[in-house]
Amino acid sequence: MFSDLLNKLNSDTTGSLQHHFGAELWLSVTIVVMLLFRLLSLDRFVPTFIVALVGAAAAGWAAFGQFSEIVAADGVAPLTFFGDMLRHDLFSVFFRIFLALFLILTIALTVLTGIPDNEDAPDFYSLLLGATIGMMIMASANNLLMLFLGVEMASVPSYAMVGFLKGRKPSSEAALKYVVYGAGAAGVMLYGISLVAGVLGTGDMSLMAERLSIVAESGSAGFGDPEVRTVALGVMLVMVGLAFKLSLVPFHFWCPDAFEGASAEVAGFLSVASKAGAFALLVRFCIGLSGVPATAELMTAFGIGLGAIACVTATFGNLAAYTQRNIKRLLAYSTIAHAGYMLMAVAALLVMINSGSAKALTHDINACIGGLLYYLAVYLFMNLGAFAVVALVRNYTFNEDVDSFKGLIGQSPALCITMLVCLFSLIGVPPFGGWVGKFMIFASVYKAAQLHWAMYVVLAVGGLNTVFSVFYYLRIIRAMVLEERPADAPSVKLPSMEGYYVCVLAGMVLLLGLAPGLVNGLTAIASKAGDSVMAVIGR
Amino acid sequence: MSILFTIFALAACLGAVAVVISQSMARMAFWLVVSLGSTAGLFFLADADFVAAAQLLIYVGGTLVLLVFGVMLTASGPYLKIQTSPAETVVAGLIGLLFLFMVFATVSGVDWEGTKTKMLAENGQSTPTEKFDDQSEGDTLRPLGLALLGVRPDSPNSPGYLLPFEIASVHLLVVLIGAAYLARAKRRGDGS
């Protein structure tokens, strides 16, 4: 047994680490290196952000290596590693690249805005990297334990990051609210996990549907069956935790407070990366539960329920954003609304998978997941762009109200144009990246609507919400472009580096909407990633 | 067995109820200790010696001591009291009871024996007695340790837990850094 143990350890570590776990490993190493640098006082010579950037870049490089490996093999069989704990497929690699890219951009932003000073930088970047590792694990989790571990790893450092400006009252208040609600949601989710795992006798997410169909065989395979009822209760409780991470109504209340209290950089990180990880996890969890006839009815109902939540979330987010004066709060409600849009894709996915004719719909299902991924990719640039502008303007005006943006066009055209591009993209106006993503999601919802009428309602609500959202985004635009800058307002003079940075973000948003090659390429990769994550069902 | 179980179960439940209804923070902490300690007793009865000891060592001896420190450090008066309006407590209690009833009604309907047999067949094990036999009950140390290293002699088809074991240490490191940052006072100047 001892040599068996050694062999297994050896094959697990040397075999899996480089090929499947490189990105996470690089980030872990970077955390330790940052600690060592502080211990040995090396951070006087090498600024910490350089270490963090190098680590993030190495993670991105490792993830890209995995990506090219998979693409070269073209349809390499998705596999599990580390004792079935994680799943290695194009889907998880996509999220690794996504998160690594986002990490690089966020670190660059924090360097430009200088939010962690030199003394606190190692702490801040350790938390940032630690949270990112958690999100990567969320994206590739194949076990309920990894689900919980990933959520915790992503959340707990986030709590600390929200309270990072520890001398400020709003910051500590936001952190307290976030941690209290977050811990509660995690606890409820864990209870749900215990029920699911207990009934199904395994923590393996890819086996859930199969197990459920075996358990339910004796009964009527619907809600009449106590086993199915127990699992449904557990899934509901798990959804509470995930809904909290996704800031879905009615578990959204932390989001505006946390975003307003946190610095804009952290808020940007939470609004993009945390959502991305949670969506990846939600997709994996939902797919793990579907795909067998026994659960079809249950999961279709679940999908429609998600659709209803998506409608309520999007509508609530957009309506509540109207009255906001603080721009971070406004963007928080916008984040809630966008989570609603993206959830529509998941709802459509569930309806399509469980409609019974899975084979015929393979293309549509892949396109559905692909649309979600595309939307997330665009969302990275447009939302980060918006938060970057907020952070940069804050550094000059010391104010985060919408009013502080008045007449920005005369002060710094680069910032103003970036903000315009990002906001128009967030609305979903045609030439920008947001439009493509939104179109893909709505197309999937339309496809799903042909299978179940309820999705027509979702589609209609989604369309209506796009119209709602125009107004509050326009308020910012009006303030920036049309209104006069008050005489006593501090001036915003942007140094060149910051200008380049925001221009890159705006440029990416534009390219993702305009460059056909890029759009097609990314779409193809995204739906291939959808294909790879669906492979669980194709057993 | 059943007497011990009843004692521990009652202590755990009553402790939990007392946590909810007591108004003083320190007493809440005390009842929490009672509840979690009795839970550890339940774990011993459920043949999970190692988990029970971990519960005592980490939860009761570590986390709760931390919480009590928090109570003391944030107390404004000699004994921190918290007022909860009775109406709110009653409403919350009723909803809680409703939920409890729902969970219990759902769970008690499940045919656990049948489920277990089916699942064991699915796991690739023939007899249910193979996993927990009476002689080795409570001696979960070796299989647990091996499971955390990724080897599962007790059930070959089950997953190994090497990755969570290792990655949790990274998590603990990060969390430690974060907690230390939040708790320490900001140093003035650059210290040179």
Next chain:
Amino acid sequence: MSTTLAANSIAEFLNETDLWFIGKLSPETALIISACIHAAILFHVFAVCPAVFIWLERKGSGRIQDRLGPTRVGGRFGWLQSLADGIKLVQKEDLCPPVADAMLFKSAPYIVCLASFAAFVVLPFSHGWVAVSADCGLFIMLAILSLEVFGIIMAGYSSGSKWSLFGGMREAAQMVSYEIPLAICSLIPVVAAGSLNLGEIGDMQGGAFWNWFIFHDPFTFVAFFVYFVVATASCKRAPFDLAEAESELVGGFHTEYSGMRWSYFFMGEYASMFAVCGVAAILFLGGWHTGLPFLDVPLAWLRAEGGVEGYLANVLGAGVFASKASFLVFVQIWVRWTLPRLRIDQVMITCLKYLVPISCFLFLGAVIWPLVFILVSNAITPGTVRTTIMEPIGARVAVGYTEKKQSSDSPSSIGPSAPAESDAWGSSGPAEKHSSTDVKGGSLTVGLSTAEVVR
């Protein structure tokens, strides 16, 4: 097994005897009665042992300070001084300050006492003489001992006095911090033994004193002394007795206590002193083995044989064990009256900046030691030296597992009555598990056969 006077045998006795007045007992009732008897025995032993240690403390401190110490009560050496103290304490009024949180104030001493005494449940006194032979006995022991801190915080907080609060906070910080090196240091012999079962660890060190784990390798040798320092601190003994610090804190967390409640704290303190010293005796000093080959070998044979002689051998073993542990307690007393007290920041720095890194280093060394040993011996005589020294870590894991498997394959080896409960309270103790011949032929579900592993 039937003659060893441990929990299982009383349970069996009650089980099998047809009592004339109530007939045959049910297995469960028998188990509960025997458990109660054992709890009572344990409790009385450790209610007496603080009394002895308190007398020892007073006598020792008197001698060290060039005084006589107690001389009057109970004859020439003041034997009965502790008894007199106890009677005095019982008579005292049980005070509860009006500002105190009465419920917590009154229950805190019980928590301290309970935590210290409950730890003895897994502490073996001789071969197989243990209330619960748990596989992770050492871990359970440390876990239960760690509960003591909670009672102390409660006592400090609920007294409503700042002296108590300061004392309680200091004490809690100190105990929580010192738990870390304590746990790491006690893991070092565990690495050498490959088991957390205190009974097994004790059994492994028979034969001669060079088999004691303190002489196993240089790291365990150093670890013993580190462990002893840390154990002294975690029992809040001088020079780490900041919690009481009479000169600064009046009496620390127990300032407001009087009478029996006050004495509970002291019983708890002395009981936990004996507990950590007993762990030290088992982990490092050979437990119940005398360390003399001409005594140990026949004794081990007698124990294995059982019968009245085996029982007597076990009594002797318990005596050896108790005297080893008592000697360590005496050293703690000796140190108390010799060294000056540290300041609170010095106490914390000693722990966190020195003892924790040292114990981590020792642990690392103890883990690497066998590997280095193999490399060196392979370099000297390539191919001939097998991995015998790896047995502690690797093979014992496998052997222990196979052992369990085997015993579950043949349930007849354990007493027929109440098989489910026999292990929870069982005292059969581990057989001689670690000879490779025993386990040959044991079937492993995965991997190699045992014979191959042990080879």
Next chain:
Amino acid sequence: MQPDLTSYLLVGAVLFVCGVVCMATKRNGIGVLMGVELVLNGANVNFVAFSKYTALGLDGQVFSLFVIVLAAAEAAVALAIALNFYNNHLTIDVDRANKLKG
């Protein structure tokens, strides 16, 4: 009460519900955290019971071990945040945390 799976699950459910009620009714931030501990513990009771009585086997115990570890980590950060809040506001009352309103 004979120890069987249902009675274990009942204990777990009681702990869970008490924790949720505690989270909902307590004003004190640390009180809410105690509620969280109860909830996590309820889940742990479930895991251990499942590990004894169902096919989950040893996995249940591994789950509960990780839960204990993660709960400790979470409590550390939560407490640091609560202390930080207290330093800024001189209270730990969650209801007083009302600066952030929209």
